[in-house]
Amino acid sequence: STSILWFRRDLRTGDHPALAAAATWAQHGSTPNGQNEQAEVLPVFIFDPAQCHLHGRWRYHALINGLQELNRTLDGRLLVLWEDPVTAISRLAKTIGANSVHVTDDYTPYAQDLYERVEDALDQQNLPLVRTGDPYLIPPGTITTQDGGNYKVFTAFSKRWFALPHPGPMPTKVRNGKIEAKIGRSIAKTVDIDQVPAGGLKVTAILKDPSEISGFESQTVNLDKCTGAVPEVWTTHIGEKQAKVRLEEFLTGPAGVNYDTDRDRMDRDGTSRLSTQLAYGTIHPRTILAELAQADLPEKASERYATEIAWREFYGDFLYCQPDSAWENVNPGFARFDWDDDQEKFEKWCQGQTGYPVVDAAMHQLVESGWMHNRARMVVASFLTKHLLLPWQWGAKFFLHHLVDAEFASNQHGWQWTAGTGTDASPYFRVFNPYLQGAKFDPEAIYIRAWNPALQSLLERSENESESKTLPGLEIPENKPHKVAYPRPLKAGKTIWLKELDAKTAKKLHEKPGQADYPEPIVDHKTAREEALRRYHARND
Numbered sequence: 107s108t109s110i111l112w113f114r115r116d117l118r119t120g121d122h123p124a125l126a127a128a129a130t131w132a133q134h135g136s137t138p139n140g141q142n143e144q145a146e147v148l149p150v151f152i153f154d155p156a157q158c159h160l161h162g163r164w165r166y167h168a169l170i171n172g173l174q175e176l177n178r179t180l181d182g183r184l185l186v187l188w189e190d191p192v193t194a195i196s197r198l199a200k201t202i203g204a205n206s207v208h209v210t211d212d213y214t215p216y217a218q219d220l221y222e223r224v225e226d227a228l229d230q231q232n233l234p235l236v237r238t239g240d241p242y243l244i245p246p247g248t249i250t251t252q253d254g255g256n257y258k259v260f261t262a263f264s265k266r267w268f269a270l271p272h273p274g275p276m277p278t279k280v281r282n283g284k285i286e287a288k289i290g291r292s293i294a295k296t297v298d299i300d301q302v303p304a305g306g307l308k309v310t311a312i313l314k315d316p317s318e319i320s321g322f323e324s325q326t327v328n329l330d331k332c333t334g335a336v337p338e339v340w341t342t343h344i345g346e347k348q349a350k351v352r353l354e355e356f357l358t359g360p361a362g363v364n365y366d367t368d369r370d371r372m373d374r375d376g377t378s379r380l381s382t383q384l385a386y387g388t389i390h391p392r393t394i395l396a397e398l399a400q401a402d403l404p405e406k407a408s409e410r411y412a413t414e415i416a417w418r419e420f421y422g423d424f425l426y427c428q429p430d431s432a433w434e435n436v437n438p439g440f441a442r443f444d445w446d447d448d449q450e451k452f453e454k455w456c457q458g459q460t461g462y463p464v465v466d467a468a469m470h471q472l473v474e475s476g477w478m479h480n481r482a483r484m485v486v487a488s489f490l491t492k493h494l495l496l497p498w499q500w501g502a503k504f505f506l507h508h509l510v511d512a513e514f515a516s517n518q519h520g521w522q523w524t525a526g527t528g529t530d531a532s533p534y535f536r537v538f539n540p541y542l543q544g545a546k547f548d549p550e551a552i553y554i555r556a557w558n559p560a561l562q563s564l565l566e567r568s569e570n571e572s573e574s575k576t577l578p579g580l581e582i583p584e585n586k587p588h589k590v591a592y593p594r595p596l597k598a599g600k601t602i603w604l605k606e607l608d609a610k611t612a613k614k615l616h617e618k619p620g621q622a623d624y625p626e627p628i629v630d631h632k633t634a635r636e637e638a639l640r641r642y643h644a645r646n647d
């Protein structure tokens with residue numbers, strides 16, 4: 107018999123419980139405890155027209171990349187459709203006479219609603235939508251407080267999360283068009299298989315050839331024709347193999363070894379950059395943590411890395427348990443906060459035109475590469491909500507469109523945390539000073555120059571004109587126009603100078619279109635901070 111495997115945010119074949127479940131149903135589904143001679147699985151991915159407009163170009167590039175890689179692993183047998191998923195799945199199941207449809211669970215409010223609608227449609231054909239596995243190590247909703255609620259504070263959640271047994275990767279693979287998996291009781295149970303030997307039961311199925319299916323020609327997307335300038339960088343060039351290579355590189359290289367100290371440095375490649383792979387499920391956190399446990403990293407680095415994965419799990423859990431927190435303040439104390447409504451300031455923030463070098467560099471990094479360093483995400487989010495006093499939802503929406511690693515739970519709660527409205531949030535009254543953030547986490551101004559074409563061109567111009575200039579927020583010292591300092595030294599009396607640019611970076615910067623002048627700061631830091639605090643205290647008046 108035939109089952110359908112509906113790929114969504116799980117674009118891999120290894121460590122894939124839903125793939126194992128689909129193969130099990132194909133082999134045993136219609137004949138409990140028996141074997142089907144022709145066990146087939148049809149893999150399908152569906153572009154959801156209701157969601158596609160949300161994808162910016164980087165997200166789209168990464169998705170196409172991930173699908174092309176997946177299709178190669180599946181021997182070119184991935185059927186890709188552009189259609190409403192409810193219609194597509196039920197039509198497809200009917201056309202091929204499937205015995206079940208399989209999917210990895212997904213806990214966002216949109217996905218939960220979509221799955222229910224697909225379930226209802228399949229019900230009319232007496233077919234199940236079987237949800238197996240999910241994008242987290244511990245399924246959301248599992249870790250509860252004593253009164254059965256969800257944790258509102260990360261440290262308490264993570265204590266429980268670390269204490270629970272962490273499941274290892276699920277043995278699944280696809281080779282030469284054939285699925286091989288070893289299943290245990292939990293998957294066997296879904297098709298009433300009684301006898302599962304101690305080491306697990308082996309199942310196999312072949313991938314169904316989608317060219318045999320008719321009636322879907324006009325909805326079929328040809329992946330080979332989906333091209334675009336996809337730079338070969340880790341954040342957009344995703345796929346199962348790439349994720350493993352990157353993980354290995356991270357765990358054995360300087361970024362992994364120094365993770366504990368370097369992860370906050372915007373000017374260094376000090377993090378794993380696996381977020382896009384996790385967002386599209388080309389790798390599962392089970393695999394990451396299993397490899398991390400085997401890696402020879404300093405304990406502090408290893409613990410810190412696992413803790414970051416735990417943040418992702420915490421936010422996934424929180425959003426599932428409190429779906430309204432997607433767009434509503436977690437902290438009810440902000441219900442009457444007096445946010446501004448200034449579109450012009452928002453545009454300037456979006457375009458990296460605030461006159462604050464770190465903020466502007468970060469926004470350029472986002473729009474031009476689809477990714478932004480975590481520290482920079484916090485700086486720009488804080489700036490939008492506390493310097494510009496604009497609602498965090500505006501920024502969250504902009505991020506969702508542009509971030510190649512956009513994950514709904516991490517994004518919405520990353521925003522709420524920074525805005526001070528969220529779970530154990532950084533309090534609203536703690537206002538980041540963008541200059542000091544730059545001085546501390548980009549002390550040689552490498553990051554701000556790399557991503558700030560306006561600033562760079564001004565520096566180049568002043569180099570050519572051999573004149574010295576003072577920028578608001580930045581000082582270009584006399585006779586040293588190629589050097590720049592943050593206005594306030596990190597330690598009294600010690601100014602940190604920018605090192606001379608290496609030739610490669612200089613060339614890259616030169617190729618960017620520059621603007622003549624660097625903008626004045628759109629708000630004054632001190633005044634903005636005072637106004638933010640005034641509104642914070644006034645919100646309950």
Ligand code: FAD
Pocket residue numbers: 369377378379380381382384385414415417418421478479480481483484487505509511512513514516517518520521524
């Ligand atoms: P690493 O430092 O190598 O961390 C490893 C993994 O741990 C990451 O890939 C990610 O899955 C997880 N992780 C790390 N930090 C966090 C965190 N603070 N919250 C949740 N998970 C974390 N992350 C996303 O994956 N998608 C988003 O849409 C997203 N939006 C954000 C918005 C804001 C305003 C903020 C402050 C943070 C956001 N983050 C988001 C979290 C974090 O910035 C990214 O996960 C991280 O920068 C990705 O880079 P990396 O893979 O090199 O991280």
